[in-house]
Amino acid sequence: MIDRLVGLICALIGAGAIWHAQTLHVPFAADPVGPRMFPTITGGVLILGGFILMLRPGPVTMEFGTWPRALAVLVASLIYPLLLLPIGFIAATSLLCFVAALAFHARPLPAAASAVATAIVFFVLLDKVLDLPLPRGPLGI
Amino acid sequence: MDAFAALLTGFQVALTPLNLGVAFAGVALGTAIGALPGIGPINAVALLLPLCFALKLPPETALILLAGLYYGSGYGGRISSILLNIPGDPGLVMTTLDGYPLAKSGRGAAALAISGIGSFVGGTSAVILMTFLAVPLARLALSFGPADYVALMVLSFALLGTMSEGKAVKTWIAVALGLLLAMVGIDGGTGVERFTFGSLELLGGIDFTSLTIGLFAVAEILVLAEGMISGVVSRTGSGARLSFKEILYCVPAMLRATGLGFFLGVLPGTGASVASAMAYTAEKRISDKGTFGKGDMRGLAAPETADNAAQTGSMVPMLALGIPGSGTTAVMLGAFMMYSITPGPLLFTQRPEVAWGLIASMYIGNLMLLVLNLPLVGLFARLLLVPAWILYPGILALSYAGVYAVSNSAFELIITTGIGILAYGLRKVGIPLIPLMLAFVLARLLEDNFRRALSLSDGGYEILFSTPTSIVLWLLAIVAIGLPFIRKPALHPAVPAAESGKAGA
Numbered sequence: 151m152i153d154r155l156v157g158l159i160c161a162l163i164g165a166g167a168i169w170h171a172q173t174l175h176v177p178f179a180a181d182p183v184g185p186r187m188f189p190t191i192t193g194g195v196l197i198l199g200g201f202i203l204m205l206r207p208g209p210v211t212m213e214f215g216t217w218p219r220a221l222a223v224l225v226a227s228l229i230y231p232l233l234l235l236p237i238g239f240i241a242a243t244s245l246l247c248f249v250a251a252l253a254f255h256a257r258p259l260p261a262a263a264s265a266v267a268t269a270i271v272f273f274v275l276l277d278k279v280l281d282l283p284l285p286r287g288p289l290g291i
Numbered sequence: 292m293d294a295f296a297a298l299l300t301g302f303q304v305a306l307t308p309l310n311l312g313v314a315f316a317g318v319a320l321g322t323a324i325g326a327l328p329g330i331g332p333i334n335a336v337a338l339l340l341p342l343c344f345a346l347k348l349p350p351e352t353a354l355i356l357l358a359g360l361y362y363g364s365g366y367g368g369r370i371s372s373i374l375l376n377i378p379g380d381p382g383l384v385m386t387t388l389d390g391y392p393l394a395k396s397g398r399g400a401a402a403l404a405i406s407g408i409g410s411f412v413g414g415t416s417a418v419i420l421m422t423f424l425a426v427p428l429a430r431l432a433l434s435f436g437p438a439d440y441v442a443l444m445v446l447s448f449a450l451l452g453t454m455s456e457g458k459a460v461k462t463w464i465a466v467a468l469g470l471l472l473a474m475v476g477i478d479g480g481t482g483v484e485r486f487t488f489g490s491l492e493l494l495g496g497i498d499f500t501s502l503t504i505g506l507f508a509v510a511e512i513l514v515l516a517e518g519m520i521s522g523v524v525s526r527t528g529s530g531a532r533l534s535f536k537e538i539l540y541c542v543p544a545m546l547r548a549t550g551l552g553f554f555l556g557v558l559p560g561t562g563a564s565v566a567s568a569m570a571y572t573a574e575k576r577i578s579d580k581g582t583f584g585k586g587d588m589r590g591l592a593a594p595e596t597a598d599n600a601a602q603t604g605s606m607v608p609m610l611a612l613g614i615p616g617s618g619t620t621a622v623m624l625g626a627f628m629m630y631s632i633t634p635g636p637l638l639f640t641q642r643p644e645v646a647w648g649l650i651a652s653m654y655i656g657n658l659m660l661l662v663l664n665l666p667l668v669g670l671f672a673r674l675l676l677v678p679a680w681i682l683y684p685g686i687l688a689l690s691y692a693g694v695y696a697v698s699n700s701a702f703e704l705i706i707t708t709g710i711g712i713l714a715y716g717l718r719k720v721g722i723p724l725i726p727l728m729l730a731f732v733l734a735r736l737l738e739d740n741f742r743r744a745l746s747l748s749d750g751g752y753e754i755l756f757s758t759p760t761s762i763v764l765w766l767l768a769i770v771a772i773g774l775p776f777i778r779k780p781a782l783h784p785a786v787p788a789a790e791s792g793k794a795g796a
Contacts, residue, residue: 160468198463199463199467223516224711
């Protein structure tokens, strides 16, 4: 069932790629092939692969562990870029690592301690030692 | 001889303090990262890749570092396999078969020692083979025209399909997806925007570092967060130390495994995991008297040796042809390209300091690894005691810090996470990530050669099949594409081919 769905999505993406390729306008013909042919062939492979998968699906065992933990890490990862510039590397990274540490079964207090330590270590290592500027945030540290 | 003189100039590059230091950092970090359960060579290389660019390391230095991480992780990977029974990546599954029983019986230290020696034998012999084979292979490729290259790349995709676990069709889907992702941005030939959806940020295409970090760091952490792998750390044990007799006993197994591993590594598309699996099976067939799987030294030495020989072997086609032999070398090829260096036939004449500096550094690196991994292995084994909740959040933070350092853009982090989500989904439905990576790296080369060939013939497709080389490569590709569809279990058909290769190597 999952394979059939994956096949369908792949075929749709392939069709989309071919459709997009045909809309490309080339101002002047530099080579006889142009930018369309390659995406068209690739889209074709994707459609073919999608159809094979739909016609001959295999058993896919979608194994999910405790997926809310992965979701927590994911949400933290999505918020992280938004916070990075406003609050600076150390604060943002501490938050990210705190959530991730909790997701990896840490108790709150050790999680917080290791998160802050990780953030500070990487800041010192990258920004101070290796001289790669990281966002400093309002406190300027 | 030619190779000796070239190698000497290589040593002049590799022995500068910076490059020595970087090689040491690479192999030490590689062993450490390789030792972590769930994290393999490709993750190690992906993790440090953005830092190389952010630090603006010279190309040879960056590649010495990345290569050190790569073959260093081949040494480190065995630690968690032997002591924890958790293979860090698919290439190490075979190591657990005889390694873990040895550790359980109290001979963990001996198991680590023999596998370390095996890794050294495999790694070093493969570097020697590479020293003498890379240039002839590159010379052969000098005569390759654009059409031959197209055929060669299709063949390497096809081989990936044969070797992959699960359905071959999913490999092809992964390849197509990788090619599509690589097309995002401005087309080099005509300046037309493709797949940018009107977004300014996508004009420059998807950044290579974001893609690797997304595929091999973010997605990995998500998977790890979801189902914690856990195991009881088995002590290195107080059993008998490794005796000299036991080492000698394993030498034939190691030599066989070196040949097999190197050959399979050089073949495009087949990496260390296939090599170690075949070395184990072959060794079992040759010398098993009911002891394999219960802690036979040879059953441990063979896959470890093959694993490291294949890792180095897979660098040969990457350097000589510009076609990577494995996922990790695909990442390294991408690194070359970011330095505007094109690996391939001309690399050895145009940028000898890069090519030979890298090869020379691998002699030094393997020696360093032997020292790091025999007396100091306990230090690395202690890494297994660091709790997951410190380790993995740290890896996540380093990934994002690296992407930020190289791009200076928070938007790039969102793209990275997006790719991570995509990769997580693909893993769940069984679409492999390594072919996707390989296709992404090769896409530009493939399309350029495709278009070059067709402009030579003014649009006639017959040119793709016009040279003897290209015809042979296409035929091989067709066989490789057809195999998994004819014979159901796609994993085994390569065994006879591998054995004939062993005889030749």
